[in-house]
Amino acid sequence: xxxxxxxxxxxxxxxxxxxxxxxxxxxxxxxxxxxxxxxxxxxxxxxxxxxxxxxxxxxxxxxxxxxxxxxxxxxxxxxxxxxxxxxxxxxxxxxxxxxxxxxxxxxxxxxxxxxxxxxxxxxxxxxxxxxxxxxxxxxxxxxxxxxxxxxxxxxxxxxxxxxxxxxxxxxxxx
Amino acid sequence: xxxxxxxxxxxxxxxxxxxxxxxxxxxxxxxxxxxxxxxxxxxxxxxxxxxxxxxxxxxxxxxxxxxxxxxxxxxxxxxxxxxxxxxxxxxxxxxxxxxxxxxxxxxxxxxxxxxxxxxxxxxxxxxxxxxxxxxxxxxxxxxxxxxxxxxxxxxxxxxxxxxxxxxxxx
Numbered sequence: 001x002x003x004x005x006x007x008x009x010x011x012x013x014x015x016x017x018x019x020x021x022x023x024x025x026x027x028x029x030x031x032x033x034x035x036x037x038x039x040x041x042x043x044x045x046x047x048x049x050x051x052x053x054x055x056x057x058x059x060x061x062x063x064x065x066x067x068x069x070x071x072x073x074x075x076x077x078x079x080x081x082x083x084x085x086x087x088x089x090x091x092x093x094x095x096x097x098x099x100x101x102x103x104x105x106x107x108x109x110x111x112x113x114x115x116x117x118x119x120x121x122x123x124x125x126x127x128x129x130x131x132x133x134x135x136x137x138x139x140x141x142x143x144x145x146x147x148x149x150x151x152x153x154x155x156x157x158x159x160x161x162x163x164x165x166x167x168x169x170x171x172x173x174x
Numbered sequence: 175x176x177x178x179x180x181x182x183x184x185x186x187x188x189x190x191x192x193x194x195x196x197x198x199x200x201x202x203x204x205x206x207x208x209x210x211x212x213x214x215x216x217x218x219x220x221x222x223x224x225x226x227x228x229x230x231x232x233x234x235x236x237x238x239x240x241x242x243x244x245x246x247x248x249x250x251x252x253x254x255x256x257x258x259x260x261x262x263x264x265x266x267x268x269x270x271x272x273x274x275x276x277x278x279x280x281x282x283x284x285x286x287x288x289x290x291x292x293x294x295x296x297x298x299x300x301x302x303x304x305x306x307x308x309x310x311x312x313x314x315x316x317x318x319x320x321x322x323x324x325x326x327x328x329x330x331x332x333x334x335x336x337x338x339x340x341x342x343x344x
Contacts, residue, residue, distance in 0.1 A: 046224050046225055047224065047225060047226070047227045047230070048225055048226060049230075050226060050313050050316050051316065051317075051320065055311075055313055088285050089278065089284055089285040089287070090287060114282065115306040116278060116281040116282040116294075116304055116306055117278060117282045117283070117284060118278065118306065118308070119278050119284055119285055119308035120307060120308055121308075140311050140313060140314065141305075141307075141310065141311060141313050141314035141317045142305075142306040142307070142314070143303060143304070143305050143306070143314060143317045143318045143321055144303070144304055144306075145302060145303050145304070145321065145325065146304075147281070147282070147294070147296065147304060150281075150304060150306060
């Protein structure tokens with residue numbers, strides 16, 4: 001048979017290699033390097049210290065919803081049902097009522113958003129002709145231990161302030 | 175100042191309540207198991223990786239065997255075909271166990287409002303914490319973990335959890 005036989009030199013026979021300890025340290029060299037670097041100077045850690053240090057949220061980040069108001073404090077929403085119709089997960093539930101402040105004919109008497117159904121796609125914000133619903137509260141984490149409290153109503157939506165400067169928000173919206 | 179039994183035993187003995195010491199241990203050694211069926215599992219990986227580092231809360235030992243875990247993270251859409259599997263895996267976990275429904279699909283079905291998707295896993299297994307989002311940020315996973323730890327703090331060791339739960343598969 002004319003097959004070429006290549007003899008590979010067997011490694012791992014020396015005393016130091018049999019000790020294993022040195023080889024483990026060699027193998028863990030990168031890990032150890034990181035460990036010592038972080039022990040010497042822990043200001044350059046990769047970890048974000050979340051509950052203590054909040055993350056940076058940009059003005060284009062779609063956070064929890066809010067309903068906006070006119071300058072005189074009246075609700076911008078005119079209950080046109082555009083957001084509810086456009087919502088892919090059917091998480092918005094609006095009930096329209098009569099309006100008496102002269103802005104228009106209708107206003108919502110009930111505006112519920114089921115945050116567990118919501119997929120934060122922002123279609124409601126795009127659909128809104130009055131700029132009444134926005135997702136610029138900067139609230140990025142909504143956690144609850146029951147499903148009922150995740151349905152937020154009109155008061156909660158109106159109470160949340162926008163987290164960003166108006167100019168910055170418009171830059172992102174364009 | 176030592177009171178009661180501690181006063182008689184001197185400085186070397188501390189007394190505590192069983193609930194306090196066991197719950198302290200349970201809080202900071204949650205072993206999560208990810209039931210990942212969709213993109214929320216990817217977001218959990220981000221929470222477990224070095225930037226968000228879930229081990230700061232003592233929950234870094236991610237197990238892929240339910241028998242070694244006590245915190246189940248349901249990350250993703252659960253179809254009716256998947257529901258018996260979810261229930262079986264939940265039952266394979268040893269007591270005490272906690273469940274987090276992560277994201278819109280697991281908590282309520284999300285956009286999948288159709289014949290084949292379970293409209294919220296709380297119809298199948300008891301859920302302790304819901305996370306909103308599609309998918310939620312890794313920070314929200316950490317928030318849920320903190321909420322679970324707060325729940326554990328108030329629980330009693332001697333009481334069976336979710337004994338009278340009845341789901342659609344029971």
